[in-house]
Each structure stands twice: as C-alpha cells, then as structure tokens.
Amino acid sequence: MGKVIEPRFEAAAGQLRAAGLRTTRQRLMLAEILFSQGHRHVTAESLFTEAAERGARLSLATVYNCLHQFTAVGLLRMVTVDAGRAYFDTNLSPHHHFYYERSGELRDIPEAEIAVARLPAAPEGAKIARVDVILRLQD
Amino acid sequence: MGKVIEPRFEAAAGQLRAAGLRTTRQRLMLAEILFSQGHRHVTAESLFTEAAERGARLSLATVYNCLHQFTAVGLLRMVTVDAGRAYFDTNLSPHHHFYYERSGELRDIPEAEIAVARLPAAPEGAKIARVDVILRLQD
DNA sequence: CGCAGATTTTAGAATGATTCTAACATAGCT
C-alpha cells in the first residue's frame, strides 16, 4: 500500500515521480520548498536552513544529495558565480544572471534582455554545453 | 644599499614596483612565472606546484597572499568557473572564456569573437562591475 | 498485508580549498 501523501506535497510528488525519483519525506519537503513558489536560487546551506525552519527533519548531507539528484534529472540547474559555494536555480529556461558580489544574491535576467550575437566555434573535439553570462554588480 | 636582483627578475621587479608592491624573493618568482610567458590561467595550487618545480622556496599561504595582492593592484583577474577553486588570469584585456568542464582547463576567447549586443540596466543602486561570458565545453 | 531487496538517509569522519594566527624574517629608509 502506498503511503499517504499530504495534499500540500501532491505537486512535489508528481514532479519527483515524473523525474523517476522516489518520493521520500525529505525529497518531498525539498521539492515543495523549491518548486512551489516561483523561481528560486538556493545554496545547500540556505535550503537546509529553510527546511529546518519549516520543521523538516533532515541532514545537510541529504540536502546535498537531493540538490545533485535534482540537477541530474533536470529539475535544477547549477549556477557558478562564486568560487566557494554552488548555487542552484529552479529556472530551467535559458536565461542569465545578475550577481551581487557584496551580498551573494543572485537574480535572473530574462534571456531576451541580453543578446549574445556571435559565438565562436567550439574547439576541435568539444561542444558548447552551455553559455553563461554573469553581470557582476557592485553598489 | 638595495639588494641585488638577478637579471631574469628585472622585468618582474619593474612590474611589482610599478604596482606599488615590494619586491620580495617570493613575489619576484611568482611574477616571473606569471608574466613572462604570455597569458596564463593558474590556480593557487598549480602556481605553487610550478614554483616548487622551479626550486622556489615559498609556502602555499604566500601564493594565496600574492594572488590576492596581484589581483588587488590589477596585475591579475580572478575568474570564477568552478565552485571549488579560484582561477587567476594574467590577461587583463576584456575577453571571455572557454571552460573544459572535464579537465578544468580554461582558455581565452578574444573579445572580438563574442558580441554581447544588449545589456540590461543595472538594478537600482548597483552598477555592473564586469560582464563574464563562459562557454562550458563537454567532449 | 508483510517481507525481501534495493534505494535513501544519516552522523560523523574525511577531504580540499582557502583563510587565519601570531611568530619570525626581510625590504627599504635613515
């Protein structure tokens, strides 16, 4: 018998199943936090804290595991703007980022607002997996 | 009486002095490695190893110190492509990067080869300090 | 339902990059 899923986790459960991931208590909570309130940027630490504030019982290691699993199945995108910690973005459509160097805040820039007009060919034997544009901000 | 500077360090000494940095044995060696052979991309670890191979006696902490000082005075630029370690680039002119995700190799793309046509305005109270374009490569 | 086997979670240790500390050494001026 499948276990009972609280109504507020229905959507998250659907997303996890569609991605081929088991619906564990921890993953449901994290998915709910990540995917039920518009696009978000989180770090492992920030997500862990947020989950803890909501009363979730899970370990930091699980947050790392889930962030990587979600990324692997295409539910998240990793964003590298700071040598030191990884950010994860729930916005999967092509877009770019403002990065506030002082605060560490990350903000989406819709794709239409930046035009990368010409791209060089990828070097022999390689292919371009992704184009990242980061506008670094100071105040 | 100023100390004697070996001829091969003359150029490096000039650059350090021009930047307002004292010419210590360690800085001379690092500057020589960094600035005497065209543009380079290094990490603290790679630079430390290279200096050690050349017989330099210095500590890793000094490499970190120097990389940051050189960056602060505008002799280097920090490049963030990997959450985990910082790269430093001796190429100070505007340009972008190919990043081989598999090997960690970084390669310059001349500015002329990429055109970032339109930029959004910086958000209220902030200004755009830098535009980074990274083409991530897989093989 | 109730179990077996596979997958997950977890605490804690381990790792890797980087920074800090506070003692020692040196550069640059007089």
Added chain:
DNA sequence: AGCTATGTTAGAATCATTCTAAAATCTGCG
C-alpha cells in the same frame, strides 16, 4: 648598520562539500 613597517610562514582553523558504513525507508511481490 639599525628601525620599523611589511611580508612570509607553519600550522591550526574554517568552510563547503563529499565519503563511509550503518540504520531507515521504499517498492514490488507473494
């Protein structure tokens, strides 16, 4: 040479992240 600010260093400390091995949980099946 001698003074003093600056630079270097070993080693400890910190931070983000990954690993490990054991305990917990999930899912399919009888």
